[in-house]
Amino acid sequence: MKKISGVVLFWLAFQSFTVWGQDSVAQRFGKAISTADLKENLAILASDFMEGRETGKRGQKMAAAFIQAHFENIGLAGPVNGGYLQQMELYTTKPGETYLKVGNTRFDNFKEIAHYGLGNSGGEVAMPIVFVGNATEADFNQVDVKDKAVFLFTDSGWLTGNRGVSLARAKGAKVIVVSNSKTKEDFEGLSNQFKNFSKGSLTLSKPSAEESRKSGLFIVSPLVVEKFFGTSIDKLKKAAAAAPEKNALKKIKPAEITFKVTTDVEVVKSENVLGFLEGTELKDEVIFVTAHFDHIGLTKTGNDRVNNGADDDGSGTVAVMELARVFAQAKKEGHGPKRSMLFMTVTGEEEGLFGSDYYTRHPIIPFSNTVVDLNIDMIGRRDAQHKNSPPYLYVIGADKLSTELNEVSEATNKAYNNLVFDYTYNDVNHPDRLYYRSDHWNFAKNNIPVIFYFDGIHEDYHQPSDEVDKIEFDLLTKRVQTIFFTAWELVNRENRIRPDKK
Numbered sequence: 001m002k003k004i005s006g007v008v009l010f011w012l013a014f015q016s017f018t019v020w021g022q023d024s025v026a027q028r029f030g031k032a033i034s035t036a037d038l039k040e041n042l043a044i045l046a047s048d049f050m051e052g053r054e055t056g057k058r059g060q061k062m063a064a065a066f067i068q069a070h071f072e073n074i075g076l077a078g079p080v081n082g083g084y085l086q087q088m089e090l091y092t093t094k095p096g097e098t099y100l101k102v103g104n105t106r107f108d109n110f111k112e113i114a115h116y117g118l119g120n121s122g123g124e125v126a127m128p129i130v131f132v133g134n135a136t137e138a139d140f141n142q143v144d145v146k147d148k149a150v151f152l153f154t155d156s157g158w159l160t161g162n163r164g165v166s167l168a169r170a171k172g173a174k175v176i177v178v179s180n181s182k183t184k185e186d187f188e189g190l191s192n193q194f195k196n197f198s199k200g201s202l203t204l205s206k207p208s209a210e211e212s213r214k215s216g217l218f219i220v221s222p223l224v225v226e227k228f229f230g231t232s233i234d235k236l237k238k239a240a241a242a243a244p245e246k247n248a249l250k251k252i253k254p255a256e257i258t259f260k261v262t263t264d265v266e267v268v269k270s271e272n273v274l275g276f277l278e279g280t281e282l283k284d285e286v287i288f289v290t291a292h293f294d295h296i297g298l299t300k301t302g303n304d305r306v307n308n309g310a311d312d313d314g315s316g317t318v319a320v321m322e323l324a325r326v327f328a329q330a331k332k333e334g335h336g337p338k339r340s341m342l343f344m345t346v347t348g349e350e351e352g353l354f355g356s357d358y359y360t361r362h363p364i365i366p367f368s369n370t371v372v373d374l375n376i377d378m379i380g381r382r383d384a385q386h387k388n389s390p391p392y393l394y395v396i397g398a399d400k401l402s403t404e405l406n407e408v409s410e411a412t413n414k415a416y417n418n419l420v421f422d423y424t425y426n427d428v429n430h431p432d433r434l435y436y437r438s439d440h441w442n443f444a445k446n447n448i449p450v451i452f453y454f455d456g457i458h459e460d461y462h463q464p465s466d467e468v469d470k471i472e473f474d475l476l477t478k479r480v481q482t483i484f485f486t487a488w489e490l491v492n493r494e495n496r497i498r499p500d501k502k
């Protein structure tokens with residue numbers, strides 16, 4: 001080993017010290033992270049006035065306007081063709097006109113029948129219906145069900161994965177009609193469950209014509225069963241019980257049904273909010289700071305119906321807003337970041353990471369120029385595991401794609417606030433799978449290094465009780481400062497961090 005002079009050793013130590021502990025400019029602007037601003041912005045964003053910020057609803061759009069105005073006021077540029085909003089269309093699907101007829105008698109969806117799933121039959125369809133008893137293998141051996149409707153009994157309330165239903169599909173049945181309720185009240189309870197399952201789920205892609213042709217299956221009330229084959233339900237059950245030994249199913253002559261299934265598809269318009277801060281030197285290299293600003297909207301019952309989402313993810317959203325303000329202020333004072341920064345609050349996270357998914361399908365910044373995504377989703381509270389711990393923060397994903405990013409994250413934390421970094425959820429095999437459950441994931445799957453900052457699952461998660469008065473603002477401020485110092489290093493260091501594998 002070569003001997004190194006004392007001067008060189010001093011110089012190396014000084015360089016290390018200045019990078020990780022003595023950047024007075026970074027310290028000054030880190031201290032500028034304002035608890036008062038965080039509190040003021042969150043009081044607005046998580047107020048009842050915002051109606052829970054449900055994707056596509058009025059409250060979410062008011063929140064988007066509030067964030068956009070903030071970006072404009074602090075001097076960020078609009079990077080979406082000169083604007084701040086990245087508009088997108090989502091799709092909500094719900095049952096349309098759906099019924100089943102026996103002769104001239106019509107039974108409507110969620111009244112006497114319930115259709116499971118969404119589909120489109122392409123108009124009225126007439127089809128033979130065959131009785132298959134309890135839908136055992138022996139039962140199917142007695143009758144031909146290919147390209148027909150089948151009617152069966154089952155005691156199972158949960159139809160997905162039901163053996164009889166699966167066998168019917170395997171044997172080529174086109175439509176499956178099920179009786180699994182003994183009373184009218186039993187049927188009504190199950191029908192209401194189906195109705196709730198079918199209500200207005202959002203998708204990013206418009207349902208395809210091929211998918212819409214799937215007609216699912218029907219459950220029917222006991223009152224409807226006797227209409228199919230012109231005999232009592234008791235006789236049908238006796239035939240089902242006797243079927244394997246006596247070929248009883250062959251004695252029940254096929255009947256005919258007519259059905260119609262439609263699905264209504266509605267467009268739901270929503271938007272991400274983006275603000276761009278141009279770098280001073282390495283302008284084409286961009287650091288992203290993200291959070292989702294949507295939440296789950298209103299509950300149907302109770303005195304407090306607004307899911308305010310103060311922590312989820314009001315805390316992350318106001319963190320992005322405050323980080324944007326401080327970096328913009330630094331630039332105004334002659335300390336602008338070398339690299340550019342894009343501050344982005346996304347919609348639709350609660351529905352399926354839709355806003356970040358849409359962005360990565362339609363990026364404003366090429367992936368080759370996107371250095372890292374620092375994603376902030378819930379950082380204003382403590383979970384039960386840390387009630388009495390020093391200030392902490394769950395850190396997820398920092399080491400997954402870039403060893404260098406993890407080193408920067410650890411070093412800057414130790415040099416400045418020295419929070420307790422908890423890596424419990426960093427395990428991709430953790431049962432909660434949090435690495436895949438927030439907006440950073442859509443960047444990570446495109447090989448862009450990420451860090452996901454998180455405070456844990458607490459008792460008010462997705463409840464109306466997730467209120468501003470439960471936020472620990474001193475702790476929130478420390479966490480935002482920690483993210484600031486990491487971002488400061490990433491935008492100002494000599495060489496950009498890169499993923500370990502290209």
